[in-house]
Amino acid sequence: MSHFKIDFFELSFLAEATIPPAPIARSTFWKDMIDKHYHNMTPDERSRLFEWMQLNSKFKDQLEKGNKDVVLFYDRYKPDNQYRLFVSLDGYENRIQVFKNEGKYKTHENTSIAEEYITKIEKI
Numbered sequence: 608m609s610h611f612k613i614d615f616f617e618l619s620f621l622a623e624a625t626i627p628p629a630p631i632a633r634s635t636f637w638k639d640m641i642d643k644h645y646h647n648m649t650p651d652e653r654s655r656l657f658e659w660m661q662l663n664s665k666f667k668d669q670l671e672k673g674n675k676d677v678v679l680f681y682d683r684y685k686p687d688n689q690y691r692l693f694v695s696l697d698g699y700e701n702r703i704q705v706f707k708n709e710g711k712y713k714t715h716e717n718t719s720i721a722e723e724y725i726t727k728i729e730k731i
Contacts (some may be wrong), residue, residue, distance in 0.1 A: 613653050618644065619659055626665045627676040637676060641683045642715045650686075656682040679716060682708040692720055693727035704731065 610694040612623075622640050625633040645653065660666045660680070669677040682688055685704050686712045692712055703720060711719035712728075 615648070615655075619656055622656065622660065623663055626663065627669060627674050628659075633727055634676070636653075637680070638716055641680055645683055653684055654686050657681075657686065660684070679708055682706050687730075689731040691729040692725050693729075694720060694724045695726050696724050700726075 617687045621636060625640075627634060627637060629637065648656070666677060667672045670681055685706075688706050690705050690712060691708065692705055694701050694703060703714060705714050705720060707713070712725070
């Protein structure tokens with residue numbers, strides 16, 4: 608598959624255009640904002656996008672209505688909702704950066720860390 612480079616502002620406009628509820632193609636891009644594009648941004652870009660989206664009335668309306676996808680985006684990008692987990696499994700220790708959503712520590716939309724493996728939690 609070909610990859611295309613766009614700048615941060617173009618990405619921000621695309622995110623704004625795909626605020627749920629949206630058709631399936633837009634929904635796919637929205638989920639990529641959480642699982643893929645988040646990791647390609649600097650902390651400053653993430654923070655700016657978080658602030659930008661909160662200025663959008665559709666985003667605010669869907670957040671207030673509890674739209675699951677919008678809440679997920681909000682939780683993923685909220686600077687004060689980022690954590691570093693220390694996890695232990697079969698004698699191996701690892702650190703994982705996560706966000707909290709629906710009471711779970713998540714790395715992606717559908718991936719969370721089971722609490723029994725968490726040995727320490729640090730707010731980033």
